[in-house]
């Protein structure tokens with residue numbers, strides 16, 4: 001069970017504190033109908049809703065809490081090309097299809113920028129993404145990856161050799177890096193709320209505080225909440241790790257295919273602008289290449305937003321703020337005088353092979369899950385692909401839906417211990 005007192009504590013986010021929400025939209029009451037009912041108003045659900053409405057469909061979105069309440073409103077804000085594991089995709093798909101799958105992620109970044117532009121979404125977008133290696137071995141792996149992207153996908157990354165590192169980051173922790181000018185970062189909750197506004201403007205009806213308790217399947221599914229129901233032709237399941245947390249399990253067969261892994265972010269108080277800019281002169285989003293990674297970036301109001309640490313239980317770690325502070329100081333010891341303003345977290349929906357898990361149940365229920373910590377840009381494409389499919393063009397959706405997934409050993413109940421062992425192995429590899 002993910003929704004308990006301890007996990008609620010992790011939501012003290014800088015993002016939530018820096019937006020003004022409109023009054024909640026009304027919960028669903030009585031019976032209504034739609035062509036498509038979307039469950040979940042995160043980036044995946046809202047993207048699907050917007051794309052469907054733009055194609056002329058009547059769409060209702062049901063959100064258990066508030067728009068952007070889940071991972072979409074709390075994440076690291078790094079909109080990056082590729083998948084959490086490009087290897088998994090290359091292992092399963094023929095080379096030409098793997099290339100098409102890669103291209104979808106490049107399109108996802110363009111889609112994000114286009115939406116920001118065409119819907120006038122003010123979300124502090126900044127281009128630039130810096131991958132950093134912690135030691136020479138990881139530096140060689142990063143350089144190999146950059147070469148592979150260039151040669152096989154025609155995607156140029158700028159290699160950063162060790163002697164140039166001081167120009168890119170004011171930290172001695174890193175050996176070398178690679179810069180991607182095409183990826184970038186933004187305020188994810190502002191983007192999510194902007195996407196919801198664009199969807200509403202396109203005719204989508206969004207009900208907040210409307211947890212879906214049951215979906216009666218059939219040729220015309222009935223999606224039920226405590227006080228209302230939506231009859232529709234298609235359902236899009238975009239509930240992330242929370243999908244089966246309310247009332248009756250909606251699609252219990254999906255839960256063992258993803259694992260909720262907690263990851264956390266801390267925000268400093270605003271820093272003097274020049275001092276902040278000196279930390280990351282390119283102002284890019286930054287991520288190291290470790291398996292249990294650190295990811296950080298500067299906000300528009302010159303805070304350092306520093307993410308990392310993982311937990312494999314649904315309970316917020318007790319010493320969270322102190323642990324996050326230490327991680328930040330390991331990278332930037334010069335920030336020891338700064339106070340932290342917010343520390344929060346959320347669950348990443350990882351699959352066993354870290355490739356996204358898209359598919360259909362019964363022909364008219366589509367699911368989008370398993371973004372594996374790499375969903376900010378990819379959710380946009382997921383929504384677009386599901387809309388194309390419902391409109392009769394399934395080819396691109398099926399390219400990704402063909403990827404095979406195995407359930408976590410131990411099923412929904414026992415998957416945690418198995419994952420902890422697996423993660424310990426990778427953690428040891430990071431350290432060694």
Ligand SMILES: Cc1cc2nc3c(=O)[nH]c(=O)nc-3n(C[C@H](O)[C@H](O)[C@H](O)COP(=O)(O)OP(=O)(O)OC[C@H]3O[C@@H](n4cnc5c(N)ncnc54)[C@H](O)[C@@H]3O)c2cc1C
Pocket residue numbers: 039040041042043044045062063064065066067068069070071072073074075076077078079080210211212213238239240241242243244245246250263264265295307345346347348368369371372373374375376377378379
């Ligand atoms: C701390 C953190 C940092 C991250 N950093 C990054 C990053 O820097 N870059 C990146 O690319 N990705 C990152 N991610 C991952 C990224 O945020 C997710 O992949 C993405 O937001 C998933 O979007 P979603 O719409 O699938 O899920 P969510 O945003 O979680 O939305 C699901 C919504 O469905 C609702 N819901 C669920 N079940 C029901 C139901 N039965 N009835 C009604 N509503 C329901 C929930 O309330 C929720 O609002 C991060 C994630 C976390 C938690």
